[in-house]
Structures are given as structure tokens and as C-alpha cells.
Amino acid sequence: DSGVTQTPKHLITATGQRVTLRCSPRSGDLSVYWYQQSLDQGLQFLIQYYNGEERAKGNILERFSAQQFPDLHSELNLSSLELGDSALYFCASSVEGGLRDEQFFGPGTRLTVL
């Protein structure tokens, strides 16, 4: 158990819909990362937040957005869902978000778009 929690564990929805994935970082960690793992794209970094501010952005679609709240939990919002958005979405956290910090991954949320 990494200490990072993600909800829900599974999510099934239809194309065109919008969903919100939630992540709670380890106690004391200020930085949160979001990753997408899909069969065709592999494991990809989406976005990073540090203490409520966006720090780095990767291959995140415009239909996706994220935020980190004052209590440091984070939400990833996926809208206008397409079949290709079906994937495992991981959240990770680290102490300060620096390169020397180990990232601890949550168990992931499996999103299925039908």
C-alpha cells in the first residue's frame, strides 16, 4: 500500500460523457501526478501539480483537465469521452515534486468507455 488512494476503482460510462477521477496523495506529499496507461499508447504522463499549482504538462488532451485543491487532493476531469479514452489512470504523489523525489503510485482507476 503506497498511501495514495484513488476513487473510484472502476468506472464504466458512455461516449460523450464526462467523468471525474479523484486522488488523495500520501500524507505530507505536496505534488500529484496523473498518468494514463492504455494498450495503444502505453504509459503516459499527463500532468503534475505542486501545492495547488500546475507544474508540468505532458500528453494531456484538451478534453481533459485537472486541479489540485487546498487539501492537496486532486481531480482529473475527462469530458466528451471517446472509446479511445478507455484506460487505466494512475495518480502518483511525491513530497515536493522534484526529480529526486520518489513517486508513489496509487492503485489506479480503470475507465471503460462504451
Place this chain on the structure above:
Amino acid sequence: AQTVTQSQPEMSVQEAETVTLSCTYDTSESNYYLFWYKQPPSRQMILVIRQEAYKQQNATENRFSVNFQKAAKSFSLKISDSQLGDTAMYFCAFMIYSGDDMRFGAGTRLTVKP
């Protein structure tokens, strides 16, 4: 652009034997981190080992060690005394100092046979 290549989609090894997983990367940067992550059937992402590019000494964590060849841009993972619990997907990852965008390889599925 930074890329990470894992040329072995699947490998298998007998319990107690040694196996080496290959990873090559491409970058023009001189300062970066390299990682190996393990993803067991539970889908949790677990950091196995990491190497800082400026360190010539190969990183070691118990039964896991790396062979880091900076000039060849190679970062292989050696697992000694393989155990059944080592069965997992293994991802090689790369992160440059000046950014927080972690790039992953496609992964190698390792099966340890009894």
C-alpha cells in the same frame, strides 16, 4: 524528443535464475534520471530502482541491479535469484533534470516459472 525503447515484449525465467531486461533511450540531454518500475498483476506501479545519469556507479537494490552505459544510452535491469513474485510488467522510464515529464518504454512482461 526523449524516447525510451524496450525491445523485449515478453521474457521468461526459471525460479532462482538470473534475467536481464533491456532498455535503451534517446536524448540529447546530459543530466537525467532513469527508472525501472514494476507492475504486478495487481496493476500497482512500484519503483524498483533508479539511476542518476551523473553517477557512474551502477545502482543496486537487493536482487535488482542495473547496467548503465551512458555513452551507449543503455539501462538494463538484472534480476538475480528470480522469485515467483517478480512476475510482472517492467517499465523503463526516463526523466530529464529540466522537466518533470517522465517517459516510459512499452514494457517487458516477465514471467518467472517454478
